[in-house]
Structures are given as structure tokens and as C-alpha cells.
Amino acid sequence: xxxxxxxLDVNKILRKKKSIKKCLLLQDDLIEKNIAxxxxxxxxxxxxxxxxxxLKNGIKPKFYESxxxxxxxDALFGSDELDKFNPDIIYIHTTNQNIIKYPxxxxxxxxxxxxxxxxxxxxxxxxxxxxxxxxxxxxxxFDYTKDRSLGNLDCYxxxxxxxFINKLNDEFSLNARKIKxxxxxDINYLSSYIGLRYWFDPSLWYQAKYAISMESxxxxxFNIGKIISSIFxxxxxxxxxxxxxxxxGGVIGDDGLDRIHIGTETAxxxxxxxxxxxxxxxxxxxxxxxxxSKNDFENAKEGFSHPESILKFDDFTSFKANWNPKNxxxxxxxxxxxxxxxxxxxxxxxxxxxxxxxxxVPSVSVPDVGSDVVEFIAHIDxxxxxxxxxxxDDDINRNxxxxxNKKRANKQATFKSYDEFLVSLDMTAEIKSFSSVYLDRxxxxxxxxxxxxLTTKRYTTGEIDTITLSDEYIKVYGKLTDKYGSNxxxxxxxxxxxxxxxxxxxxxxxxxxxxxxxxxAMLDELVNKCKDQDVSEIIGYYYKxxxxxxxxxLYEKFGFELKETSNEDTVWKLDISSYENKNKFxxxxxx
Amino acid sequence: MTREEIFNxxxxxxRDIFDEDGMVIKNATSSDEIEDWDSLNHINLVSAIEKxxxxxxxxxxxxxxxxxxxxxxxxxxxxxx
Numbered sequence: 187x188x189x190x191x192x193x194l195d196v197n198k199i200l201r202k203k204k205s206i207k208k209c210l211l212l213q214d215d216l217i218e219k220n221i222a223x224x225x226x227x228x229x230x231x232x233x234x235x236x237x238x239x240x241l242k243n244g245i246k247p248k249f250y251e252s253x254x255x256x257x258x259x260d261a262l263f264g265s266d267e268l269d270k271f272n273p274d275i276i277y278i279h280t281t282n283q284n285i286i287k288y289p290x291x292x293x294x295x296x297x298x299x300x301x302x303x304x305x306x307x308x309x310x311x312x313x314x315x316x317x318x319x320x321x322x323x324x325x326x327x328f329d330y331t332k333d334r335s336l337g338n339l340d341c342y343x344x345x346x347x348x349x350f351i352n353k354l355n356d357e358f359s360l361n362a363r364k365i366k367x368x369x370x371x372d373i374n375y376l377s378s379y380i381g382l383r384y385w386f387d388p389s390l391w392y393q394a395k396y397a398i399s400m401e402s403x404x405x406x407x408f409n410i411g412k413i414i415s416s417i418f419x420x421x422x423x424x425x426x427x428x429x430x431x432x433x434x435g436g437v438i439g440d441d442g443l444d445r446i447h448i449g450t451e452t453a454x455x456x457x458x459x460x461x462x463x464x465x466x467x468x469x470x471x472x473x474x475x476x477x478x479s480k481n482d483f484e485n486a487k488e489g490f491s492h493p494e495s496i497l498k499f500d501d502f503t504s505f506k507a508n509w510n511p512k513n514x515x516x517x518x519x520x521x522x523x524x525x526x527x528x529x530x531x532x533x534x535x536x537x538x539x540x541x542x543x544x545x546x547v548p549s550v551s552v553p554d555v556g557s558d559v560v561e562f563i564a565h566i567d568x569x570x571x572x573x574x575x576x577x578x579d580d581d582i583n584r585n586x587x588x589x590x591n592k593k594r595a596n597k598q599a600t601f602k603s604y605d606e607f608l609v610s611l612d613m614t615a616e617i618k619s620f621s622s623v624y625l626d627r628x629x630x631x632x633x634x635x636x637x638x639x640l641t642t643k644r645y646t647t648g649e650i651d652t653i654t655l656s657d658e659y660i661k662v663y664g665k666l667t668d669k670y671g672s673n674x675x676x677x678x679x680x681x682x683x684x685x686x687x688x689x690x691x692x693x694x695x696x697x698x699x700x701x702x703x704x705x706x707a708m709l710d711e712l713v714n715k716c717k718d719q720d721v722s723e724i725i726g727y728y729y730k731x732x733x734x735x736x737x738x739x740l741y742e743k744f745g746f747e748l749k750e751t752s753n754e755d756t757v758w759k760l761d762i763s764s765y766e767n768k769n770k771f772x773x774x775x776x777x
Numbered sequence: 778m779t780r781e782e783i784f785n786x787x788x789x790x791x792r793d794i795f796d797e798d799g800m801v802i803k804n805a806t807s808s809d810e811i812e813d814w815d816s817l818n819h820i821n822l823v824s825a826i827e828k829x830x831x832x833x834x835x836x837x838x839x840x841x842x843x844x845x846x847x848x849x850x851x852x853x854x855x856x857x858x
Contacts, residue, residue, distance in 0.1 A: 197828050200821065204796030230817045389836050393820065400824040630840075634816060 190242050190408075191553060192568035199404045203234055210241035219418070222250040222273035224257035226284035227397035235404050239411030243420055253700055254395065257284075261312040263604045275414055276316055277324045281373065281397040282331050282351060286670050289345045298344045306357050311601075313361070313368055322417050324369045324410060325362070327355045329377040329398075332386050369413055369575065376409055377402075412570030422551060422571040423525050425468060426516065428534035429479040429486055429507070431557070433465075433497065434458050438489045439481055449494030457559050462496035464563045469501055473572050476504040476519045478532065480539075483507045512539050513546035531571045533562060608703060608771040611668040615704065615772045617677075617711040620654040620661045627675045628663055631694060636733040638705075639694040640726065640740065658683055660715045664708050666699050666772070673699050677708050681716070681724065688716050688724045693740075706768035709744055711776055713765050723761050730754035744768075778858060783830070784849055790825045794818060804846030832856065 187210070189195035199206065221240075223229050233249050240247045250271040252260040257278055260268055285305060289298045309325070316323055328351045340346035355374055362370045377385040380402055387399035398406060415421065430437045435447025435454045447455040448462070469475050475497075479486050486507030490499045499505070504522045506515040512534075520527045528549040534540050535557045544552040553565040566572070601607040620628060625647055632645040645653075653659045664677035676699045680692040690712075695705055716724060726741040728734075730753070738756075742748070746758035792800045795813055808814040814822075819839075826848075827833055832855045842848050 197825075200828075201790065201793040201825050205793075208796075228817075231821065389834075390820070390824075392836060393839065394817065396820075400820075401828075636815075 187242055188554060190239065192565055194404050194408060196401050196404045199235060199238065200231075200400060203238055206238050207234075207241065210238065211246075213241070213244070216241065216244055216246040217418070218246045218248065219274045219414075220250070220271055221247045221414070222252075222268060222271060222276045224252045224260050224276060224278045226255055226257050226278075226280035227391075228254060228395045229279055231396070231400070231403050232279065232407060235407040236410055239407050240414060243411060243415040245414065245418060245420075254698055255284075256700065258308065258312065259607075259701060262315050262601060263607065264315075273319055273321050275322050275324060275417065276319065277371070277410060278312065278326060279397075280326050280328075282328050282347075283391070283397045285328065285351075285354075288347050288350055291345050293345060295344055298350070302350070302353055302357070305354060309358070310361065313365060317365075317367070320367070322367050322369060322414075324371050324413055325358065326371045326373045327358045329373045329385060330382060332382050332388075369417070371406075371410055371413060373398075373406065373409075376405060380405055409570070412573040413575070416570075416573040416575045421573050422473075422531045423529040424474040424476055424503070424519070424523060424531070425465065425566070425572070426476045426478045426519060426530050426532045426550075427465070428532075428536065428539065429477060429481060429489060431535045432533060432559070432562070433462060434489060434492070434495070435559070439485045443488055443492055446489060446492065448492050455494070459494065459496060461559050461562050464566070466496050466501070468566075468572060469497075471574065471577060474504075474523060474525075475502045476523065476530075477502050477507060478512055478515045478519060478534075479507045480509055480512070481507040511542060511546075513543050516543055516547055516550055531566065533566065535559070604701075605771070611670075611702070611771070613666060613668045613702065613772040615667070615707050615774050616665045616776075617662055617707060617774055618777045619715075620650070620663060622651075622654065624663055624675055625650055625654070628678050631675070631678050631696065632692060635694040635696060636731065637697055637736055638700065639692075639731075639734050640690070640737055641692055641729045642731045642734060643692050645692070653680060660688060660712060660719065660721075662708065662711050662715065664695075664704060664711075666702065666704050668702075677704055679708055679712055681712060683719060683721060686720060686722045688712075688721045690724065690726045693726070703769055703771050705740070705744075706770075707772045707774055710767045710769050711774065713762050714776070716762055722763065723759060725749075726758040726760070728756045728758070778856065780849060780853060780858070783852055783856070783858075784845075786829060787826065787845065787849060787852075790822060790829060794821050794825060802845050804849070805844050807844040826852070830856065 189198050223233055229251055233251055237247055237249070250268055250273060257280060261278070287301055287304070289301055293301070313323060313325070330351055331347050334340035334346065334348055336343055336346045340348040341352070342349060358370055362368045385398055385402050387396070390396045390399060427433055435458050436445060438446055448458050449455045450459060465475065477486065487499050487505070489495070490497055504519045506519055508515070516530065516532065517527065520530060527547055531551045531553070532540070532543050533553070533555055535555065540552050540554070543550055551569070551571055553569055555562050555565045601610065629645055629647045629650050632643065632650070636642065653661050660681040660683065662679050663675050665675045666673045676696040678692060678694050679690065681688040681690050695708070713724070726744070726746055728738055728741065730738065741756070741758035744760065746760045748756060749759045750757040788800070788802050791802050792798055795811065808819065823834060823839060830852060832852065838851060842851065
């Protein structure tokens with residue numbers, strides 16, 4: 187499974203994900219965990235690839251995935267499904283696409299502060315609301331936007347998007363330090379690591395609402411996998427190092443202390459020094475170090491007495507320098523430190539030694555670091571072996587903050603009801619009869635909408651054109667706008683009139699406006715139009731498909747009477763003489 | 778590259794994405810015939826094709842592709858074959 191380690195073979199992962207998954211499912215001792223993904227954009231492929239990385243780390247996930255862009259609604263108002271799911275981890279996949287309002291050039295600094303506070307309030311109420319699950323919440327911070335209309339000024343003028351995003355990210359960090367169980371998935375770092383121009387793919391955004399490019403998805407999943415593994419205590423604990431040509435250049439036994447490469451004299455010395463510095467940083471934040479080297483013990487020890495050596499003999503908890511096979515020494519190291527063999531990471535420039543350890547003690551992590559010390563750091567760093575979830579000293583503060591936060595949470599303004607939330611959206615809709623400008627969009631919706639679609643009847647552009655011009659049909663489309671902007675044309679209903687009866691041939695809505703009461707606004711308009719045409723009753727049809735179970739009870743909700751049932755298909759009737767408008771939250775403009 | 782070679786390359790991608798080693802596609806194969814070929818898998822297919830053949834489809838081009846044959850024809854055009 188080398189392609190699941192740094193450097194990732196992104197294309198292979200994307201193409202072979204299904205067979206990789208099958209393979210990983212054969213492992214023993216997988217632990218099952220419930221992972222809820224609340225997305226501010228499409229998360230389908232992210233979920234698939236995340237599954238692979240979790241399986242690789244011994245975690246078998248069960249997923250809950252929010253409806254498209256319903257992260258906020260799911261978090262604040264919950265859903266029975268999510269409650270029942272009882273998540274172990276909630277991952278909130280939001281990106282700069284979810285920022286509602288950036289500063290405008292006329293804004294004062296007070297205005298900008300207000301925008302910032304509004305934006306933060308949304309996330310604070312999300313975290314607050316999700317705290318009832320008492321599980322880990324992994325929250326993306328924000329990636330930069332690819333464009334920055336203020337150029338370099340964008341990062342320091344208060345009207346800049348870059349400036350705004352930096353401020354938000356600072357606030358996120360502050361909150362993550364305070365709130366127990368809140369972890370930041372640092373996509374701001376990840377997107378710069380990958381490169382912003384590769385990170386975001388506008389075509390993919392417009393086509394499928396993926397807020398990051400396809401090739402970035404494995405990197406993102408890899409990163410989330412590291413955090414989740416760390417939360418479940420699967421981070422490694424001990425870094426085991428070879429010595430010659432790993433900790434210093436040259437062979438201490440042959441070259442002697444004066445001639446090994448370490449220090450700042452030459453490029454080669456500097457590269458080994460950089461590696462030692464990195465290892466020392468790991469040690470300083472709690473990673474245990476060990477040596478596993480084929481060397482005479484005294485020679486090996488002497489290497490660290492070099493005046494320029496950053497690492498010292500005392501930095502190592504276990505020091506095995508002898509002529510035994512390395513796989514034996516590795517087992518001894520684990521035993522002497524009293525940790526599991528699967529907590530070890532072994533770094534050696536020699537591929538033969540790596541092979542022996544990997545083949546004889548497969549639970550040790552042995553990255554394929556090559557023989558160039560310049561690459562070693564990346565293999566340790568990118569693979570996230572030692573991903574910490576906190577630094578020990580912080581734990582004390584953390585608990586205090588947790589208590590404080592509970593008090594704060596009570597005062598935080600959140601919406602008291604879903605109705606209140608709907609009111610806050612300031613929704614307006616245009617619901618009118620078909621017109622030629624929307625032919626393509628309407629046809630497209632009839633052909634690609636599967637879930638919120640009662641009959642799943644597909645139409646050609648020609649058919650829609652005919653219906654548009656015909657008096658025998660009531661045909662309405664709906665466009666919905668809210669305070670975040672327009673959702674576009676999202677609902678279509680077609681009714682065929684026969685003898686004062688309207689048969690609903692098509693009733694569909696895009697899932698991007700689920701739970702907004704748009705369907706009620708559509709029904710009100712349809713009924714109005716029926717009345718205008720002297721229709722007395724409406725007949726609704728539900729044809730069961732593999733994907734439309736979410737609307738099996740729609741007509742019931744609408745107040746229709748069940749007339750017929752055959753298999754799972756149903757026919758419904760509504761007498762419209764006593765119909766009362768159902769929409770309460772959307773301001774409608776009609777024909 | 779001949780049309781057949783492109784076609785075989787596309788078939789390999791279908792086999793990977795849908796994880797069916799023996800899958801055989803034809804010019805007339807369309808999303809109606811393959812159950813898992815939904816809009817999300819369509820994106821996966823297209824992006825794998827773009828990577829494999831080092832081409833890029835423009836935004837509007839994908840809407841019109843009705844079957845595998847049309848897809849391969851468009852690829853031929855892009856590869857200037």
C-alpha cells in the first residue's frame with residue numbers, strides 16, 4: 187500500500203479506489219467508527235477516498251453524509267438520522283466557497299469587524315450545537331481564493347479577501363485552543379502545499395460543486411485520516427534511526443569523528459544538520475527517539491559527541507548499535523521502551539535494511555525514504571506518523587477553557603427554531619410559467635434530478651417547448667433567492683389538464699434547496715393556476731425509483747388523499763376548493 | 778494512437794472506476810445501461826480520462842456526450858487524430 191503513503195500516487199488512488207478498498211477490508215482487527223461528514227460542497231468522492239485512508243489506519247468507518255451544502259442546517263437543527271447515527275467524529279468540510287460575505291470597498295473597519303463576527307458566529311453556533319454529541323469535531327479552516335482583486339494589497343488592506351480569510355483562520359485557531367474536542371483541519375496549509383492553482387478547479391466547481399480539485403481530494407483525505415487516527419490514539423510514538431548516512435554523512439567506523447558530515451561547513455553537512463534539527467524538534471514535543479545501527483557501540487556513541495551534532499547521545503531512549511540483524515534490534519527497542527512494535531517508525535537510507543525490517547516486522551512503519559537525506563524530513567512529516575492532537579501542557583488549560591465555554595455557550599445566540607432560521611434567510615422566489623429562456627435549464631433538470639422527483643419522467647427540449655406553448659398544461663418553474671444569493675432555477679412542476687382535473691406529470695426540485703419550504707410555494711402557485719383555469723381537483727402520482735424514496739410521502743405532506751396503491755407506486759387526490767396557502771417563509775413573485 | 782487504442786484505454790478506466798475487470802463497453806454504451814454511472818461517477822470517469830490522456834474537456838462539452846462513442850470521438854478531436 188505504498189501508494190497510500192507520501193508521495194501519494196493520486197491518480198492510482200482515484201482510479202483504483204474500489205479495488206484498494208476491497209483489499210484493505212481483508213485486514214484483521216479493524217475498529218468500527220461512525221464518521222459524519224457535514225459538507226459545504228460536494229463530498230461524495232472525499233468520503234470514498236477517506237474511507238481508504240481510514241481503513242489503511244485500521245479504522246472501518248460508517249458514514250453519515252449531509253445533503254449537499256446542508257452542513258449548517260444539519261448542525262444547528264439536527265436530523266433524526268444524524269441523532270441515530272451517533273457519530274464518533276464529525277467532519278465539517280467548509281471552504282472559502284462557504285464564506286457568505288466579504289468586505290466591500292466602501293466598508294468601514296467597523297463594518298469589516300461586523301462581517302467577521304457574523305461569519306464567526308455561524309461556526310460558533312455550529313460547534314456549540316454539535317457539542318451535544320460529545321464527540322470530536324474536525325473543522326476545516328479556510329483556503330485562500332485563487333483570485334485577489336486587490337493584488338498584493340489583498341493581504342493587508344482591511345477590504346482584502348486574503349486579509350479576511352487570515353482573520354477568520356486566526357479566530358478558528360483561537361477557538362480550537364479553547365474548545366475541547368474541536369480540531370482544525372488546516373486546509374490553508376494543505377492548499378499552499380499543493381499549490382492554489384492545483385487546489386481549486388473552477389470547472390469541477392461549476393459542474394459538480396466540488397470545492398477542491400479531484401487531484402487534491404486524496405491529499406485532503408490523507409490529512410483528515412491523520413487527524414482521525416491521532417484522535418483514536420493510533421499515532422506513532424518512537425522514531426528509530428539508522429546512523430551512517432542517515433544521522434550524518436559518511437561511515438563513523440571508517441571515516442572517524444573528524445570526517446563525518448555534520449555541521450554547516452558543506453552543503454552535505456548542512457543537509458544532515460537540518461534532518462537532525464527536525465528530529466530534535468520531534469523529540470522536544472514528546473516523540474521518543476531510538477537508534478538501530480550496525481556499528482560498534484562506542485563508535486556509534488562517539489558520533490553524537492561531534493561538536494556540531496544537534497542530537498546528543500542522551501536524546502535517545504534506546505540505543506542499539508551492534509551487528510545483530512535490524513529486525514531483531516527493532517523488537518528489542520520496542521520491548522525496552524515498553525511500547526507496541528506498531529508504534530515505531532524506522533528511518534534507514536539502506537533499502538536492504540528497510541526490506542528486512544518491513545518484511546520481518548510488518549507492523550513497523552518503514553517509509554521508502556530513498557538514500558538522499560534531503561527527502562527524509564518530508565517522509566516523516568507528510569505521513570503524519572506523529573500527528574499530535576494536543577501538546578501535553580495544554581491539557582490543563584484545555585479543561586479550564588472547556589468549563590468557561592460551557593458558560594459562554596449558554597449566552598450564545600442561536601436560532602430557537604427552524605422556522606426562525608427560515609425567516610432569517612430572507613427568501614424570495616420567482617414562480618412563473620415556463621418561458622423560452624429557461625428551456626435548457628428545465629430540460630436539464632428533468633433529466634438529471636433523481637431524488638426529489640415524483641415521477642422521474644424525462645423530457646426532451648422539444649417536448650418542453652411544446653408544453654410551454656400549450657394551453658393544456660400548467661407548467662411552472664421556481665427560482666429561489668436567499669440572503670446568500672440566488673440558487674438559480676431549482677423547481678419544476680408540470681400538470682396536464684383534462685376535464686377540470688390536473689394530473690401532475692412531473693414534480694421535481696433540486697436537492698440544493700431541500701428543507702426550505704420551496705415545495706409549498708410551488709404547490710400554492712400550482713393551485714392558484716388551477717383555480718384560474720377552473721380546475722377542481724389535482725391528481726398526484728408517485729412512481730417509486732431506486733433514488734426517490736425521500737418524496738414517497740410528499741403528497742401526504744401536501745394534504746392529498748391516497749387513492750390507489752400498486753406495488754410501491756401511489757396515486758393521490760386533492761380537492762382544491764378549500765385549499766389554503768402553505769408557504770409562510772418565501773416572498774413569491776408570479777405571472 | 779488509433780481509435781481502437783483510445784477505446785481500450787477508456788475501457789480500462791471504466792473497469793477501474795466501476796471495479797469490474799470483465800466490463801466490456803461499446804460505442805453505444807451510455808449511462809442508462811450502467812447502473813453506477815451517475816453524475817458523480819461521470820465526473821470521476823472524465824477526470825480519469827483527462828489524466829490518462831492528458832487532455833482537458835471544456836465546461837460545456839461534457840453536457841452533450843450521450844454515449845461512449847461520442848466521448849471517444851471528442852477525445853480523437855482533442856488529440857488531433
